[in-house]
Amino acid sequence: MPDPILFRRVHGSCHCGNIRFTFDWPVPHGAIPARACGCRHCTKHRGVWSSHPDGRFHLIIADQSKVNLYRFGTKTADFHVCSTCGVVPIVSCTIEGARYAVLNVNTFDDVDKSQLIETAANFEGETTENRLARRRRNWTPEAVTSQAGEMNRDRPPPGSPG
């Protein structure tokens, strides 16, 4: 049996709280790397993103009618823009029926800034095929719904400190 992965549960939200997420980071201690995307949209929004392929995210939206899904460029990613407060906490991409996401570290509610290691990233010029393959490799998969149909939103994964 491999050692169970220890998760660190991060909470994030837009300013008004309409869009909330949990992000289970599969390393219990230490810094969280983040990518300051250099595209025009992320520069304007100060979008700095984190993801981990062994992590999980769970998205909780109070009122879907107050979320704009903004697409540009290759139109393969949905920027979830809160139409009440304008914050963009999450970008998701659906690949073969499964949703993957990056989370905006500037919307984390319980991570000290000193624990974030920010590096610049620029994906301009990447083909759509390579872009989707990279997201599938690097982005965070969505937490799956249990067979009973209940979301594990309040229960950390096994091994989590809580």
Ligand SMILES: [Zn+2]
């Ligand atoms: Zn909001």
